[in-house]
Amino acid sequence: MTQRLFAEHLGVSDRVVAKWESGGTDYVPRPETQALLDTALARASDEQSGRFHSLTAPGGKRLGRVRDAAADAIRVDSHKFMPVFVGHYLAARLMKRVGLEAPEALLDTGFAPIDHPDADQCSLYVHPCGVALFHIVQPREPETLSELAEWRYRTYATDPPWAAQVLADLLGANGHTDLRPEYVLSAYWLHDCPWDDAQYETALQLMATPSPLVDRSDPNEVRVLGAETETTLLSSGFAHPAVTSIGVHGIAAGFVGWSGVSYHPLALERALTIDELVETEVLAQLIWCYSAHIQRSVETGRDPDVPDQYGWRFLRAAHSRLTSARPLETAQHRLMREAIVNTSGLTDILLGAQAALREDQR
Secondary structure, eight states: OOHHHHHHHHTOOHHHHHHHHHHGGGOOOOHHHHHHHHHHHHTSOHHHHHHHHHHHOTTOOSSOOOOOTTOOSOEEEEEEEEEEEOOHHHHHHHHHHHTOOOOSSTTOOEEEEOOOTTOSEEEEEEETTTEEEEEEEEEEOOSSHHHHHHHHHHHHHHHHHHHHHHHHHHHOSTTTTTOOOSOOEEEEEEEEOOOOHHHHHHHHHHHHSOGGGEEOSSTTSOEEOOHHHHHHHHHHOOOOTTOEEOOBTTTEEEEEOSSEEEEEESSTTTSOOHHHHHHHHHHHHHHHHHHHHHHHHHHTTOOOOOOGGGSHHHHHHHHHHHHSOOTTOOHHHHHHHHHHHHHHTHHHHHHHHHHHHHHHTO
């Protein structure tokens, strides 16, 4: 494109584009300008994007990985998200017990610290619509991906009962011992890794979807399949059809799947932050859990018991927040948000719950 056409394409003035070009490689655009360019690249066709990356990375590295040569181990923070539907009455009691105020905005969620026997940090989010969500942060330094996968699935058997006991203790055990998270979603924030460029993307995909590394035929006795399985997968490559890349060349690498997320920031000042990832997952899991409860009520022939302020208009607001771009949202944030929504199947279950509540109010 000419400078004028490119300016029109981005929605900026001709002089702005001329300034970028005259500045050469030493010129660094402002953050909001970088976001504009990131968005333009994200919306480009595969052919255009491929040309861009081939010109800016003549060495051919797919994600522009920069690794510390001294890194010889995996160092990662595990973030687990465990939602549980408690109902609006018990949610109000929970908020009172842990000292949370009613949120100012409809989709805001307060949280309080909770003690966990094996975590650096644990938070309990509670939303007045009736959902509680545990967020557990645990740094790990496994020797292999298989060891990390085994630990992940082992804790999937112990963390939900622990969460159920915490809720029972906070609410009083009378009739509340059945409040238990239905599932656990894991997100891994990678700090260091030993993989070479040929193994790098495969390793990140296996981190997000580790089931090929373990035998889960007995949920109470998950075991590693063996070092040769991991070696074979890393050398031959692994691509799960339901996993979406959220990597941006030279800035970050990451993948999002149904049950897991992996993310490795390469340029810390330009990559996503862990707070952005956590904020998006908390809202997505909150709405998924709430919508699933509504659909289960309908499927069992019951009218959903929800407060008026958390009816179909609340779900419409949630759908807009999760699927619409924000004015200052970067392309990376948009890619991450869309991948989380799409791989979880959230849109379908949310719209189904919204339709059910509308029908119930007629």
